[in-house]
Amino acid sequence: MSTVTHLSYEEAVARFEPVIGLETHVELGTNTKMFCGCPTAFGAEPNTQVCPVCLGLPGALPVANRAAIEATIRIGLALNCSIAPWGRFARKNYFYPDMPKNFQISQYDEPLCVDGYLDVEIDGELVRIGIERVHLEEDTGKSLHVGGATGRIHGATESLVDYNRAGIPLVEIVTKPVPGTGARAPEVARAYVTELRDVIRTLGVSDVRMEQGSLRCDVNTSLNRPGAEWGTRTETKNVNSLRSVERAVRSEIIRQAGVLEAGGTIIQETRHFHEETGDTTSGRSKETATDYRYFPEPDLVPLAPSADWVAELKAALPELPRVRRARLQTEWGLSDLDMQSVVNAGAVELISATVEAGASAATARKWWLGELARRANETDSELDALGVTPAAVAELQGLVDAGKINDKLARVVLEGVIAGEGTPSEVVAARGLEVVSDEGALTAAVDDAIAANPDIATKIREGKVAAAGALVGAVMKATGGKADAKTVRELIIARLS
Numbered sequence: 001m002s003t004v005t006h007l008s009y010e011e012a013v014a015r016f017e018p019v020i021g022l023e024t025h026v027e028l029g030t031n032t033k034m035f036c037g038c039p040t041a042f043g044a045e046p047n048t049q050v051c052p053v054c055l056g057l058p059g060a061l062p063v064a065n066r067a068a069i070e071a072t073i074r075i076g077l078a079l080n081c082s083i084a085p086w087g088r089f090a091r092k093n094y095f096y097p098d099m100p101k102n103f104q105i106s107q108y109d110e111p112l113c114v115d116g117y118l119d120v121e122i123d124g125e126l127v128r129i130g131i132e133r134v135h136l137e138e139d140t141g142k143s144l145h146v147g148g149a150t151g152r153i154h155g156a157t158e159s160l161v162d163y164n165r166a167g168i169p170l171v172e173i174v175t176k177p178v179p180g181t182g183a184r185a186p187e188v189a190r191a192y193v194t195e196l197r198d199v200i201r202t203l204g205v206s207d208v209r210m211e212q213g214s215l216r217c218d219v220n221t222s223l224n225r226p227g228a229e230w231g232t233r234t235e236t237k238n239v240n241s242l243r244s245v246e247r248a249v250r251s252e253i254i255r256q257a258g259v260l261e262a263g264g265t266i267i268q269e270t271r272h273f274h275e276e277t278g279d280t281t282s283g284r285s286k287e288t289a290t291d292y293r294y295f296p297e298p299d300l301v302p303l304a305p306s307a308d309w310v311a312e313l314k315a316a317l318p319e320l321p322r323v324r325r326a327r328l329q330t331e332w333g334l335s336d337l338d339m340q341s342v343v344n345a346g347a348v349e350l351i352s353a354t355v356e357a358g359a360s361a362a363t364a365r366k367w368w369l370g371e372l373a374r375r376a377n378e379t380d381s382e383l384d385a386l387g388v389t390p391a392a393v394a395e396l397q398g399l400v401d402a403g404k405i406n407d408k409l410a411r412v413v414l415e416g417v418i419a420g421e422g423t424p425s426e427v428v429a430a431r432g433l434e435v436v437s438d439e440g441a442l443t444a445a446v447d448d449a450i451a452a453n454p455d456i457a458t459k460i461r462e463g464k465v466a467a468a469g470a471l472v473g474a475v476m477k478a479t480g481g482k483a484d485a486k487t488v489r490e491l492i493i494a495r496l497s
């Protein structure tokens, strides 16, 4: 057993330079599978969405799904890749129960898209991540190990396999190695996956849900001493949330630095990330390409997307997230720092939709980054999971602007909306929250306040108008916060002058 030196993260990145790389798998949202007509809907009864082709029965022949090829080309174009004018699918041979054919149809040395990049922003600074390749393959089935305590094969009494997922089109996006990010490597990895997810969501080709596995990430990490050659990398598999991407890189940097500092060597292997502890453990030693005995898939014709088709797809790309953010920032009149806080809060689309529903950018931002962010924080949930829609926020602000409720009441209304009591107007009506601006109704409360605070009333009579605030407060308290403060103030001053 080799010894390990325990280093803090700060010590690790002070002594070593990390190089990261990311391999991301995206399940496409096509209606049918990659090489057959089976449906792809998530959550169906096991083994009900299968046919001779995706079960690999003898004599069954695959036919490539045009929609999947189109989606892959669009992803490649959005990532600034060149699209190969010609290429073949390849067989990747390996023996595994969730692979009914005992090979996977993938792309090997002739990927559909190559040599692109994706720019990501870290604290307002641009980092360009090179994209090595984007290729198309088919997903595997799913194994289920029953009878053990952990759900893993170890200790299980039987294993079941569901082939519904086998053959669903899967796009793999591989970055070039990313050196030079230093201590920010974990953040860069997270920012890249976030941006990639947003790009793919914008293209509408996948629902990119990490928790459902339609976006899965493997993270490569290596360390080298400053000026030395790059070190041996490890591959941390299936990291299932954005936060885990960041944690996986961080923990792997600390682990590798400890091994290297003690004079040990890093083994090229896959590792598993553990959500509960935030660390990685050794998996299997990494296969090399020759282990897979790749060869061109003889049952499929080569792919040869025409230049016209590619040009057409490129011209029809939607506005991509970074361009959209820059445009919105200008439209909303925000500084770089303010826009950064909107992005970090995950509120770009929410604010945009609130503005579209009629609110001003300033008020939309105020609600989402203020009261709503506070509530999300309190309940440890995401902004878009609070149960408050952009339309509701716009309506709420409309009620404030119309003088029907004040800011304080608006917060109470919001509480009702979050509790599922209906739209803001419905909550105002049901809870009787509308402000009282009717002078007749307020006069009695104003007179009571004056009678109860004779000293303050005297000051106001003597011209110290600023003292009126205390009486306004008393009236607000007496009316349960529902009085219109401006009207109350006017009434007090009129009464005492």
Ligand SMILES: [Zn+2]
Residues within 6 Å of the ligand: 033, 036, 037, 038, 049, 050, 051, 052, 053, 054, 055, 167
């Ligand atoms: Zn099928």
